[in-house]
Amino acid sequence: MSDRHFELPAHPNLEYYRKQAKHLRHAYTAGDAAAAARVADALSDRAAERFLLSDAQFVLAQEHGFRTWAEFRAHVESRSTTEDRPVSRLMGVRPGIYASMADTLLVELRHDDPGALRRLRAYVPRHATATSAATAGLRDARLIIARELGFPTWQDLVSFTEKSRRDLGERREKRRRLHHEAEALLAGDTDRLAALTAEQADTLLHMLAGPEPIPGVRIGKELGAPRAAVDVLLGKATNLDLPLAWAARFNRVEYVRLLLDAGAEPGIRKWGSTPLENAIYHANTEVVDLLAEHGIVPQALWTYAACGRLDLVRACFDADGSLRPDASPARPDLADTGAGFPSRLPATDDPEEIVGEAFVHACQHGRERVVRWFLDHGVHPDVAPYLGRTGLHWAIPGGRLQVIRLLLERGADPSIRDDLLQANADGWLHIAFAARPHDPVTHQLHDLIGSR
Structure with missing residues (x-):
């Protein structure tokens, strides 16, 4: 069975997939080789007896990992009115890492590992009632990895991974260029900070949210920089929500307090989690208490x-x-x-x-x-x-x-x-x-x- 899964857009349109099913049926009836391969993947020899529109719809559902057209239709309809996926777990990981994970999972599936079977049943709807994982293929293993990471298809995961790596490279370059400005922040050089742009201020505030804003300088629960210097950046900043999410994760208690007082929104979901969820996951109880005072989200x-x-x-x-x-x-x-x-x-x-x-x-x-x-x-x-x-x-x-x-x-x-x-x-x-x-x-x- 080939590794064939098609990517769903952020807001899929059901009518588009109905037309795709009609097109597949016409192409198969006309003897198109690519259409025949797709149909054989999903239906084996059954299509030789008949191939109706409902069969073409079944093929599309299978190609997207669903057992039936009804399940696929319900999924498309639910996604058509929801906002873009708030998941950002990839952090610059190479696509090859996920391919290796899928290869390892495939071995476990072929050996009918109980844990792999549970994952197969949970994430690939057409296998929801399977009693054995031994017949699963690479496309199933890849679909499991993608959906565990919050993506509907393997192609979607790969595409987003590549974008994540580009974004990470851009962020690192911005930080590298602001190394001296970060030193000025920690030293309290307000004159130098006053000359920065709003974008540079945003980047420095994000850097301050981590435990090591510049290599070799570790900071903990304390603010870690003179308050006057931070105030200069806050006066220029356009986005305090990302620094808050990051500070909640790294237990930067006093910085979280300052950001909340400055108007950061504790209910915004960044990088997959709200600041409160981040603080809970990382056992940062003091930060949890601070955020809860502003609202539990x-x-x-x-x-x-x-x-x-x-x-x-x-x-x-x-x-x-x-x-x-x-x-x-x-x-x-x-x-x-x-x-x-x-x-x-x-x-x-x-x-x-x-x-x-x-x-x-x-x-x-x-x-x-x-x-x-x-x-x-x-x-x-x-x-x-x-x-x-x-x-x-x-x-x-x-x-x-x-x-x-x-x-x-x-x-x-x-x-x-x-x-x-x-x-x-x-x-x-x-x-x-x-x-x-x-x-x-x-x-x-x-x-x-x-x-x-």
């Missing part, structure tokens, strides 16, 4: 739990304890961080999964009252809604002693290993505190976990 059970808002968590449930339908308009996915995490399987509507997501992020941020409330309402302490990470795994890197103690008291199993790192609680402790072996928290965690 997105408004969902898991973000409420991560922010420690027990009142909002409770409001997500009806009086009988059932989850309200509006509790999960957005779902967590670590792949949105651009930090190399694989995408989860598509989220389901299972209330237990939705509650589990909220529970583990409450553990991650040390929200003891929220964690206790969930446990009191029947949540299992070892629930692992995605990536196989339990609340214990999520709580250890941040040293959330009270939550960890509570989880262990309620029966959490420290021997469970996650799917990604294959690490149990002790393994997560070694990973998280490898650079801080003498930290008092490390010893307390060892005592807590080792005693189980």
